[in-house]
Structure formats: structure tokens, C-alpha cells
Amino acid sequence: MQQAERKDSMTGSLATTTLGWASGASLIVVLVTGLITSPKDANQGEAVRLLYVHVPMIWIAYGSFIITAVYSGLFVAKAASRPDLGRHLDRVAGSAAEIGVVFTGLTLVSGALWGRITWGVYWQWDARLTTTVLMFVTYLGYLALRKLPADPYVRSRRAAIVALIATVNLPIVHYSVDWWRTLHQGASITVGNKPEYTNDILIALLFAVVAFTLVALWLGIHRYRVIRLEEIREEEGIEMAIAARRAEAEVGS
Amino acid sequence: MTSNGDGGELGGRQDLDGGPDLTPRTEAPHADDIRRQLRAGQRKWVASIVAVLIVVVGFIVVQFLRDATLFFRNVDEAIDQRDDLGDRRFRIQGRVIPTSVDSSSGVVTFELMHNCEVAGVRHLTDPPELFDNPWTPVVLEGRWEPGAIDLVSGEDTHVFVSDRMLIKHTNEYTSDFEARVEANLPADFFDGCDITRADVGLAG
Amino acid sequence: MNSWGTILLGYGLVFGTIGAYALSVVARGRRVGKQLGIGAEDHDDE
Numbered sequence: 001m002q003q004a005e006r007k008d009s010m011t012g013s014l015a016t017t018t019l020g021w022a023s024g025a026s027l028i029v030v031l032v033t034g035l036i037t038s039p040k041d042a043n044q045g046e047a048v049r050l051l052y053v054h055v056p057m058i059w060i061a062y063g064s065f066i067i068t069a070v071y072s073g074l075f076v077a078k079a080a081s082r083p084d085l086g087r088h089l090d091r092v093a094g095s096a097a098e099i100g101v102v103f104t105g106l107t108l109v110s111g112a113l114w115g116r117i118t119w120g121v122y123w124q125w126d127a128r129l130t131t132t133v134l135m136f137v138t139y140l141g142y143l144a145l146r147k148l149p150a151d152p153y154v155r156s157r158r159a160a161i162v163a164l165i166a167t168v169n170l171p172i173v174h175y176s177v178d179w180w181r182t183l184h185q186g187a188s189i190t191v192g193n194k195p196e197y198t199n200d201i202l203i204a205l206l207f208a209v210v211a212f213t214l215v216a217l218w219l220g221i222h223r224y225r226v227i228r229l230e231e232i233r234e235e236e237g238i239e240m241a242i243a244a245r246r247a248e249a250e251v252g253s
Numbered sequence: 254m255t256s257n258g259d260g261g262e263l264g265g266r267q268d269l270d271g272g273p274d275l276t277p278r279t280e281a282p283h284a285d286d287i288r289r290q291l292r293a294g295q296r297k298w299v300a301s302i303v304a305v306l307i308v309v310v311g312f313i314v315v316q317f318l319r320d321a322t323l324f325f326r327n328v329d330e331a332i333d334q335r336d337d338l339g340d341r342r343f344r345i346q347g348r349v350i351p352t353s354v355d356s357s358s359g360v361v362t363f364e365l366m367h368n369c370e371v372a373g374v375r376h377l378t379d380p381p382e383l384f385d386n387p388w389t390p391v392v393l394e395g396r397w398e399p400g401a402i403d404l405v406s407g408e409d410t411h412v413f414v415s416d417r418m419l420i421k422h423t424n425e426y427t428s429d430f431e432a433r434v435e436a437n438l439p440a441d442f443f444d445g446c447d448i449t450r451a452d453v454g455l456a457g
Numbered sequence: 458m459n460s461w462g463t464i465l466l467g468y469g470l471v472f473g474t475i476g477a478y479a480l481s482v483v484a485r486g487r488r489v490g491k492q493l494g495i496g497a498e499d500h501d502d503e
Binding site: 011012027031034035045046047049050053054057102105106109110113114116117215218219222223225226229230232233236 | 460461463464465466467468470471472474475478479482483485486487489490492493495
């Protein structure tokens with residue numbers, strides 16, 4: 001039975017299984033701290049509980065897109081001379097981007113719900129919200145580009161260049177609250193400044209960030225392995241089709 | 254299904270699916286050609302997804318140029334630009350003076366302060382829940398309308414009539430209910446103003 | 458206070474989406490793995 005299960009989990013390993021359990025357990029703790037034990041905010045009341053999902057989502061999205069940018073840059077620099085390394089870099093860039101898109105989507109959804117309680121509206125086209133949705137659509141485009149049928153190297157290179165261009169939007173999203181007037185609040189935690197939180201709220205937030213980061217890491221590793229399997233399948237599929245057509249042609253001649 | 258078995262057959266072979274059969278008769282097909290054919294089918298739907306994404310991005314950019322670059326005017330700017338604004342609809346931003354809020358007449362009236370300037374507001378719809386927070390910053394959508402009004406800063410000739418209120422809450426999070434007024438109000442909020450803290454019911 | 462409904466909806470959507478995404482990734486891995494015959498007795502490794 002255990003043997004069969006191990007065969008079934010194609011993208012798992014002992015390390016990722018452990019990571020999976022750890023992230024699952026920490027998510028349960030986030031539910032408890034976020035919904036039950038953390039205090040009400042003096043201004044926002046219970047609505048502050050959405051902080052513990054909204055903020056980790058966007059931080060992970062930023063982190064994922066930065067990984068995509070770094071690995072895309074390395075791909076452009078190294079893939080031509082080292083094809084195997086190039087495929088590895090491309091897989092990391094692709095899987096990180098997909099996770100970034102999922103977490104940006106969740107940022108938008110959790111933010112809209114939070115906005116409904118605090119601002120009084122789900123959505124406004126202010127600079128932060130507009131640039132965030134632009135970032136979401138841009139990386140959706142990046143993921144679509146990765147599906148575009150082409151020679152794998154050409155496709156990956158094209159995607160890497162688009163990813164590098166898309167990176168320009170990251171600082172714009174982050175600093176939009178400083179550069180323009182926005183309905184969205186400014187950054188609460190910035191390097192070198194005292195956080196604008198009391199400790200009970202800050203600790204719950206930081207724990208949630210750690211927990212969701214573990215989840216994102218688990219997702220990223222599995223997504224990477226799935227991309228690798230899909231590449232093998234694509235190559236095998238093409239080889240088989242070529243063999244079949246050749247056989248057909250030989251019979252016909 | 255294509256009949257390939259009869260070596261003596263002459264002329265172009267026809268694929269029963271209707272399309273021409275491009276398979277070379279005498280030599281094995283080139284691997285790249287087959288790759289291209291396998292991928293060609295997927296191109297159409299990917300191209301249509303890309304087209305949809307381009308339309309979406311265009312829409313977002315238009316929204317951004319229209320709305321996001323000047324999301325609101327602060328109270329002092331809205332007063333300065335009153336003649337230019339006329340009866341145009343725009344957004345105004347400031348902090349609600351808690352002692353000025355009056356909802357006894359069915360509509361909510363209050364005074365909005367920013368950069369030492371104060372505007373009188375008549376708000377026609379139900380304010381969001383967080384409106385009750387003292388000194389909360391809000392963004393209102395509406396227009397100037399003529400009408401004499403007595404404000405903490407003196408008399409004014411116009412009232413801002415709004416039908417939409419957004420609470421622009423701060424980035425402070427605190428579980429300390431005692432400290433929330435000071436947390437909401439920047440320390441330098443009254444610096445250089447004719448209005449004093451005592452005028453708006455604050456200690457110190 | 459109706460904000461609890463919105464808060465729970467938010468948590469539900471975030472946790473639900475992440476869970477569904479995780480399951481889809483694992484399922485996709487299994488499906489492709491099976492197609493490739495990984496772990497199967499008759500896997501022909503050419």
C-alpha cells in the first residue's frame with residue numbers, strides 16, 4: 001500500500017512531503033491566530049483579520065516575480081552556451097511566475113473584500129489597484145506565451161525577455177502609494193522604519209507570512225517537477241509522432 | 254485514413270478528411286515539419302488569448318490615465334481651485350472633524366480638514382461603517398454647491414455635496430483603543446494652522 | 458456585525474484556492490507521470 005502510494009506521488013519526495021505537512025500545519029495555526037486569537041484593530045475592528053491573508057499574498061507574489069526575473073535574466077545570459085542549465089532556469093522562472101499569478105489573484109480578491117469593509121467599496125481605479133491588476137494581466141500573458149507552440153529554446157527565450165520587461169512594473173506597483181495619491185494605504189512595513197503595528201498584530205502577520213511562504217515553496221517545487229515531466233512527455237510525444245509518420249511514409253514509398 | 258498501400262497509384266493523394274495530404278511520397282518527412290504541424294493547431298487559441306489580454310491591458314491603461322493619476326484633491330486644493338472646478342464632479346480628501354458630525358437631519362453633515370483648511374460637507378448617502386472612527390481620512394465624490402455655511406475656520410460660501418464616501422484608512426494597526434485618536438492623527442496635523450486643537454475638541 | 462461574513466469569505470477563497478491549486482498540481486504530476494509510465498512495470502526505457 002505504502003509502495004503504491006509512493007509510486008503515485010510523482011512529484012513528491014521525502015523532503016517535500018515533510019515541507020507539505022509543515023506548511024499544512026502552519027496554515028491551521030494561521031487560521032487560529034488570524035480568526036480567533038489575534039486582537040481587534042482599534043479602527044478597523046474585525047476587518048483587520050484580512051490583513052493576515054492579504055499582505056502575505058502580495059509579498060509572495062512580489063517574491064515569485066523577482067525569482068522569475070532573476071532566472072529569466074540568467075536564462076538570457078547562459079542558456080545558449082549551456083542548454084541543460086537553460087532548461088532548469090526556464091522551469092524555475094515558469095513555476096515561480098505561475099505561483100506569482102495565483103497569489104496576485106488572491107491579493108486582488110482578498111483586497112477587494114477588505115476594501116468592501118474598510119473603504120466601503122470593492123474596487124477603485126486608484127494607482128495601487130490599477131498597477132496591481134496590470135501586473136496580474138501581464139504575467140497571465142507571460143504564462144500564455146509559455147504555452148505558445150514553438151521550439152522550446154525559442155519559446156523560453158521569448159518568455160524570459162517578456163518576464164524581464166514585466167519586471168519594470170514591480171517597483172511601480174510597490175511605490176505607487178508614494179508616487180500617486182491613492183485610496184490604498186501606504187506601506188506599513190518599510191526597511192529602516194518602525195512598523196506601524198502593535199506587537200500582537202505584527203507577530204500574527206509575520207507568522208502568516210512565514211506559513212504562506214512555506215506553502216508557496218512547496219507549490220513551487222511541485223510545479224517545477226510537473227513542468228519537467230511535461231517537457232519529457234512533449235519530447236516523447238513528438239518523437240513518437242515522428243516515428244509514426246516516418247513509418248507511414250516508408251510504407252507509402 | 255489515407256490509402257498508402259498501392260505503390261502503383263499515380264497523381265496527388267487525397268486525405269479523406271478533406272485537406273491535402275502533404276506527406277512526401279518518396280522520402281521520410283523532416284522532423285521539424287512534423288513539429289510545426291503538431292504545434293500549428295494550438296496557435297489559434299493562444300493567439301486569441303493574447304488578443305484578449307491586449308484588450309484588457311488597453312482598458313486598464315485607459316482607466317489609469319482617466320482616474321488614477323489624480324485620484325483626489327486635498328481640501329486646501331479643492332478650495333483654491335473652486336472657481337475652475339465650478340460644478341464639476343471630483344474627489345476631495347481630508348479628515349473628518351469628529352465634533353462636527355451631525356446626522357440629525359437625515360443627511361450627514363460634517364467638516365473636512367486638510368492642510369489647515371476646512372470644507373463643509375453635506376453627504377447624501379449612508380456612510381461606511383468606519384466613518385465612526387475619530388479623525389479618519391475620507392475621500393468624497395461630489396461637487397461644490399453655493400450656500401453660506403458656518404465652519405470652525407469661519408464662514409464659507411460653498412458646501413461640498415457628496416453622494417459617495419470612501420474611507421481612506423491609515424496604515425496604522427493598533428489593538429490599543431485608548432491610543433487610536435493619536436494614532437489616526439499625524440503629530441504635525443495642526444502645525445501652522447489658525448485652528449487649534451482646542452477648537453476641534455482635542456486636549457493639549 | 459456583517460464584516461464577519463466578508464472576512465470568512467476572504468479566508469475561504471484564499472485557503473480554498475491554494476488548496477485547489479495544490480491538488481491540481483499534484484494531480485497533473487500524477488497524470489503526466491502515468492502517461493510516461495513512471496513507476497509502471499512495463500515502462501520501456503528505449
